[in-house]
Amino acid sequence: SQKIxxxxxxxxxxxxxxxxxxxxxxxxxxxxxxxxxxxxxxxPVFLLLIRENExxxxxxxxxxxxxxxxxxxxxxxxxxxxADSATYLCAPSRNNAGNMLTFGGxxxxxxxx
Amino acid sequence: xxxxxxxxxxxxxxxxxPVTLRCHQTExxxxxxxxxxxxxxxLRLIHYSxxxxxTDKGEVSDGYSVSRSKTExxxxxxxxxxxxxxxxxxxxxxxxxxxxxxxxxxxxxL
Numbered sequence: 279s280q281k282i283x284x285x286x287x288x289x290x291x292x293x294x295x296x297x298x299x300x301x302x303x304x305x306x307x308x309x310x311x312x313x314x315x316x317x318x319x320x321x322p323v324f325l326l327l328i329r330e331n332e333x334x335x336x337x338x339x340x341x342x343x344x345x346x347x348x349x350x351x352x353x354x355x356x357x358x359x360x361a362d363s364a365t366y367l368c369a370p371s372r373n374n375a376g377n378m379l380t381f382g383g384x385x386x387x388x389x390x391x
Numbered sequence: 392x393x394x395x396x397x398x399x400x401x402x403x404x405x406x407x408x409p410v411t412l413r414c415h416q417t418e419x420x421x422x423x424x425x426x427x428x429x430x431x432x433x434l435r436l437i438h439y440s441x442x443x444x445x446t447d448k449g450e451v452s453d454g455y456s457v458s459r460s461k462t463e464x465x466x467x468x469x470x471x472x473x474x475x476x477x478x479x480x481x482x483x484x485x486x487x488x489x490x491x492x493x494x495x496x497x498x499x500x501l
Contacts, residue, residue: 282433310488321395321481321492322434367434377422377485378449381434 280306284368284382291358292390299353299385301368308370311344311351312379316365325366326353358389394418395493397482403499410469412496414482422485423465424449425457427478428495434481440465472500 283302291297301311310329314322328335328344328351335342341354351370355362365386369379394417404410414423425437426449436449438457446457454476458466469476477500482493 312488312490319495321483321495322490323492324489327488369434371488377488377490378424378436378439379434379490380436380450381426383431383433 280304280380282306282368282370282380282382284366284385286383286385288386288388290388290390293359295358297355297358297362297387297389299366299368299387301351301353301370301382303349303370306349306370306380307346307372309372310370311342312369312371313340313342313351313353314367314369314381316367316384322367355387358387360389360391363387363389395482395484395491397480397493397496399496400494401497403501404472405501406473407471410472410498410500412467412480412482412498414465414467414493416463416465416482416484416491418484418486418491419462420484420486420491421462423459424483424485424490425455425465425467426481426483427451427476428481429478437467437480472498474500476500 281304312327313325316322328342339356343352365384367384368382398413424439426434435451440446440459480496483490
């Protein structure tokens with residue numbers, strides 16, 4: 279069965295450093311992959327989408343890579359800030375008609391001042 | 392925000408009672424989704440809708456039904472609630488490839 283793995287342990291980094299979060303998937307061939315941010319007690323918020331024919335996508339301090347050979351996506355936040363502290367979810371999709379997303383369990387990021 | 396609201400935001404009910412959760416969106420999005428989020432499982436799709444009266448099952452649909460009589464409203468019903476359905480429920484709607492989530496409903500089944 280398809281499996282999406284994100285590091286379930288919290289990632290603690292110092293303000294100003296680059297945070298790198300990993301999303302690995304198996305038994306799955308997504309056409310694209312999305313990253314969402316979720317704050318405690320709130321619904322996820324869309325951040326970035328990267329398609330299978332794209333190696334890298336950037337948006338402000340965010341960068342996402344997508345390696346279909348390694349079956350992995352990396353999510354980077356440069357010059358991290360305490361306000362970046364949240365849980366980050368990856369969600370691959372096969373580009374099916376319903377745009378059904380399968381979410382990973384998320385990685386909690388803590389940025390310390 | 393895409394204007395998605397959920398009601399109620401919190402509910403405590405007893406095993407065996409019916410429960411209906413409501414999702415309302417003001418963006419005229421065609422697609423809407425219901426997810427549940429549990430520790431250790433992440434977000435899992437329950438049902439989704441691709442138009443008025445058009446719905447389909449997701450990954451964990453057993454014990455749930457949905458209805459969509461208007462574009463803006465998507466209802467999730469637990470016909471006979473069980474303790475295993477204690478969870479946080481999120482509704483979402485879709486514009487192009489992006490999903491917009493509501494604030495969630497915390498449901499406790501005693």
